[in-house]
Amino acid sequence: MPHIRLFTSYIHIYLPPIPRVFLLFSLLLSLQIVHMLELTFLIVSTILCLVCLLSVIICLCPRTYKIFFPSLFCRS
Incomplete structure (x- = not known):
């Protein structure tokens, strides 16, 4: 799927990490x-x-x- 690869490379280049996570999650959705x-x-x-x-x-x-659970009732 080349469009997904293009989309993730766009996210990687242009966005800081936090919005990147949200956009990737929306892509997964x-x-x-x-x-x-x-x-x-x-x-x-x-x-x-x-x-x-x-x-x-x-x-x-x-x-x-x-x-x-018999081991709990064993007296040692």
């Missing part, structure tokens, strides 16, 4: 890379929800806690 970020956010939020659910189950059932 226009190239639909945001969908990958949305997917990553969805995966991370799903993992966090599962961890929260597991912690609630563990708090409600102490036996489950002993099954999942």
Whole structure:
């Protein structure tokens, strides 16, 4: 994609670093890379929800806690 290369060289020559970052980010937005970020956010939020659910189950059932983390109950 030569137009992207031309655009980034223009940014590099004529702009200071901070606006350069914002313009590059807007270029990424226009190239639909945001969908990958949305997917990553969805995966991370799903993992966090599962961890929260597991912690609630563990708090409600102490036996489950002993099954999942037996090393915490070992007396040394």
